[in-house]
Amino acid sequence: MTEPCPFAVLELPLGATAREIERAATKLLGMLELGLAEAAAYPGPDGPRPRTPEAVRAAAATLRDPRRRLAAEVLAATGAVAPPTAPAPPAAWTWPEALARLGWGPR
Numbered sequence: 001m002t003e004p005c006p007f008a009v010l011e012l013p014l015g016a017t018a019r020e021i022e023r024a025a026t027k028l029l030g031m032l033e034l035g036l037a038e039a040a041a042y043p044g045p046d047g048p049r050p051r052t053p054e055a056v057r058a059a060a061a062t063l064r065d066p067r068r069r070l071a072a073e074v075l076a077a078t079g080a081v082a083p084p085t086a087p088a089p090p091a092a093w094t095w096p097e098a099l100a101r102l103g104w105g106p107r
Contacts, residue, residue, distance in 0.1 A: 006063050009042050009051060010060065014076055014077065021063045025057070025059070
C-alpha cells in the first residue's frame, strides 16, 4: 500500500497555509480522540480509507517539512495521488426577505 496523500488525510487543498495544517491536524486528532464518526475516514482514490491518529500526525509532519511538502504537492498535482476536492460553495440564500423582517436593509 502506498503512503496516503497528506492533503487528503487532513482534507486540505494544496495551497493550505501552515496555520491551516496545524488547525486541521489538531481538530482531527481531537475528533478521533472523541471517537466521532466523521473523522474516522478520509477520501482515498479508491474509496474511503480509515484515518488514524498516526496518519494525521504523519501527514502534518510531512507538510511541515518543505522538501517533503513539495514532493507531496507534485504527486498530488500530477495525479499520482488524489488530493481532496474543494468543498462545494454554500447554498444560495433561500430567504431573501429575512433581513427586512429583522429590521435590516433599506428603510
